[in-house]
Amino acid sequence: MHRSLLACLALLLPTLEAQGRDEHAAAMKAKEALTAFDSGRFEEALSLYRAAHDLAPLPTISFAEARCLEELGRIEEALVAARRALAEGPSKDLKSRIVKKIAYLEERMKTGRLVIKATPAGAEVLLDGNPLGRAPVEPVEVERGYHRVTVRTSGQNEATQVVEVRGGRESIVEVSMREPSGRLSVKAPVPNADVFVDGKFAGQAPAIVEALQPGPHRVEVRLPGRSPVVEVAEVRDGDTTSIEIEAPSGGPRAWYKSSFGWSLAGAGIAGLATGAILLGLAASDRDEVKSALDARSPLGPSQQELRDKWDRADRMATAGYVVTSLGGAATVASIVGFAVNAKRSSQTAWIPACVGQSCALSVRF
Template identity: 30%
Template sequence: MTMNFRSVALLISLATAVAVPGTAAAQPAAPQQAAGSADAAKRAEALVQKAGRLYSDGKYQEAEALLLPAWELNPTFDVAYNLGNTEYQLKKYREAAQYLSFALRHWPLLKGVAKLKPNAEKWLAESRAQVGAVGVTVSMAGAEVLVDGKVTGRAPLEGEVFVEPGEHRVEARLSGYETASQTVRVGKGGTAKVELAMTLAKSEANEATPVANVAEGASAPGAGAGGGPAAELAPGAPVEPASPPQPRSWVPVIALGAASVVGLGVGIGMTVASRNARSDADAQRAAILSRGPGCVNAPSDVASACDAFKDTAGSAEAFGTGALVAYVASGALAAGAVTYALWPRSATTGSSVGIRPIVSLATSETMVGVVGVW
């Protein structure tokens, strides 16, 4: 189950001597001081070497006592690997899982340490089966995350927070925001997800949207015209509250849009009918011209053909006019739908859109009108 700690420490310390970038991590939290300096790395390496000799002698607690300050000095994957191994031997599975998961997240792509990775994965799996895990998501980056009152890092956390099986309280704190918290229960080998949504503190919200408060019956200085006292309301006079903006109804848009599509379809149908009638009229005209001078002073045998030609030509013109009217109506309806959808709404005015037929007595024409109020 165990392995030669000294060889592990030597191999890893030679493979990497730089610190992991300072991202927000779950337990174990990265030390506050600047990590990775040459002096800190040397002191951490010396502590690791001493811990290796104690580990080889089975003195795991003494090795742990040296590795913890080594982690504070130089929080790199190699220190986390050795510390996780030691915690595993001490059966401190929660701490072992936390350090080993950190080491695996930052494992370097070096051949010299590749053979050690399966050991870390095995120890993590065995430790993970004995504890629970909490995945924490916070709406505000930089918020301090606490589990059972102990700081685990700042949002966003890099990995899961490992906890003992049972009930735990997760909190997020950030200056200017209300503390967000949630209590979860985690079983052995289980995982719980926690999402904390933070809101502005009341004092911050009041500063963001100041409201002038005047005591009832008192006048605010300088509120009247010319800096005089504010005018008083008559006793018992009701104050009309400002009406909130009415929600926009999309029924008119749908109705206008549907009517526009129908109008477009009618226009297309009439255009096709007009073209067919015009084609028939052209054929009839050609047949008439082939039989004589035309419809002017036409003989009786040609007169009926001329009447049919006039009817067909009239139908073609009527269909063409109807198509034009349908296209114009379709465009007006579409414009009404777009205008209604984009027009800014008033807080006190509702909206109304209607389609009304307009009959002109002077010209005997029927038109379609779009009437709207926004």
């Protein structure tokens, strides 16, 4: 780039002398402009080149002005200066370079540079729905036109802004999102009860939950020996919402108040008793058969009668074992029923049916 401008300047000085214009002042301005350009002081160089052009409106100066504008990112103005240089009758070599520069600048005009200033740091940044990364993000080249910039922190907390990007220019959009400041205070009738907010453990009661989004939140308090109590709390931005969980009505049920357990116990006892009777009758019949066989009396029962009586005893014994097993199972089930009843609570648990509208469903156990 430096050599290109030196070449333009070399063409510029004899042209100024030949045309008899205020060549000395224009040449001095052009030299100063080149020094500023070479040092990266593009605004200063632009101002000096424009002053030189006012003294001597030559295509070499207009072309140098276009280069300054390009470095400054002002592509649209650079294109205007390059086209002006082409109209000022440049030499064949300079004209070729100007034509190439115009084609390049026209291509650059199809896109623009977008600078996104997003806060807070670490927030997710999306451009037209596509993720760019987390703030801060680097500037991006995009097609000219309208673009949607979204900054998202957590959950549904996001802010969106539409920005117009002009071709060949730098557009800056600032999207700031304040961190949520809602607070929730949860108290419970039992100290150290576990508190959950929106399914996440928030500590033990009494608990203070910070940085909540405004709107409804599901609060669950787990009390020892009782069913969880769930309520919906409406949190306001910048304010503290207090919720106090009341002690559930009634205490834990006594184990002996389980009607289901007593029903099973009754069935179990009846089964055990019936089974015992059947086994006793079977044993008695078998003893009688054994005694008759030992006596071998001609006046006693026949062999067929004894065989039938023995078979009947076997059937009663089988039935006795089955009924006894069922009675034992029912007895064990009754014990489980009593144990379950001892852990259950007579409270009402509030289960939210639609958290978004703060409604709840009451279910009594």
